[in-house]
Amino acid sequence: MNFAGSGGPASNDSAAVNGSSSSSSSSTSSPSSGAALVHILLDLGPACTSNAATLREALRLVTQKLPNTNSSNSNSNNPSHTNNLQSWKEPAVARLIHFFSAVGTKSTASNNGNVASNDKENALSSAFVGAWINDPDWNKDLSSSGSNSGEWNLEVISQVLSDLTHLHWPLVGRSLDFPEFKIRDGRHLEVLLALYRAGASAAQKQQQPQQQQLPLDVVTVEWSNRLGQLSLLEHLLGRPPSVYSFTVDTEEALDAATVVVDGTLVATNCPNPRGWASSKVLQRLLHLSDDKALHPMVREIFVVGLLSCPEIILCALVRLQLSVARSADQASGGDARALAAANAGAGMPMKGELMRELIPLFFKP
Secondary structure (H helix, E strand, O other): OOOOOOOOOOOOOHHHHOOOHHHHHOHHHOHHHHHHHHHHHHHHOHHHHOOHHHHHHHHHHHHHHOHHHOOOOOOOOOOOHHHHHHOOOHHHHHHHHHHHHHHHHHHHHHHHOOHHHHHHHHHHHHHHHHHHOOOOOOOHHHHHHOOOOOOOOHHHHHHHHOOOOOOOHHHHHHOOOOOOOOOOOHHHHHHHHHHHHHHHHHHHHHOOOOOOOOOHHHHHOOOOOHHHHHHHHHHHHOOOOOOOOOOOOHHHHHHHHHHEEOOEEOOOOOOOHHHHHOHHHHHHHHHHHOOOOOHHHHHHHHHHHHHHOHHHHHHHHHHHHHHHHHHHHHOOOHHHHHHHHHHHHOOHHHHHHHHHHHHHHHOOO
């Protein structure tokens, strides 16, 4: 598995996403159960990922310790790794991917020989996990005893995730909407997407076609953990298409192409133009901006976009406004009209701020 990332073009998977978060109402959706899952894996330490057989045995142990984490009728004493892994459900696997991508980023950082950078990465990972389980000193005893030495083996984790072909992977993505979810930095995102892709691509070979990358509809539907969703959007926009390829329609692709000539970005440092051209991404950011606590963070994300690709944002805003107005005119039924009204009114203060910055750039008095 290449953890440098390789997100190819993807198709929409709205139906799968709209199977929605109701399936994530298992015990792994609760903060206490999620913390218990993390504690067990931390107790086992990186050594549990030394090889695939060891990790499968570790997951069997987790099933024993947290029998309600997965299916109620699973036989956790069955030594067969296939039967054991078949008991894992989408919400639990979403937590696994998030956990391993958080603690596992330090394992690849060591290859660059930069000790200071590596120490910083380890400190970030430790702080992240400590905040998740509400214990900033979680690794002190492990470090002193040496039981937490070594590195989490992402290749092994990827291999074991590829065994989970029974899962509906878009639902795994949807199940990332749990309270502790947050993307720490770009490297954390790359590893999370790579681990997701390892499982989804294996499932694709044995089941009906599924997207190998995290579906855009998963990213842009309404989340309960809005801060976590915003962190995901921020870092997706900051990574190149080789890491995540945004699904866009013909008009959006044309807008994104305004900064690309012969496949090369021209006069811009925008890493992922298609992300800024996506109406779904723009609409979700506008909705999130209406949250007073998130408004400053959304503004900072837009500032990055305004500095790198203002023409794309202008085109996207105009196109979104026309689309929302068209949807409102065509809406029939109470729910459809309510949704159209909500989209039309989303992010009005943020839209005003953006237009005040954009109009002087492109329209001289």
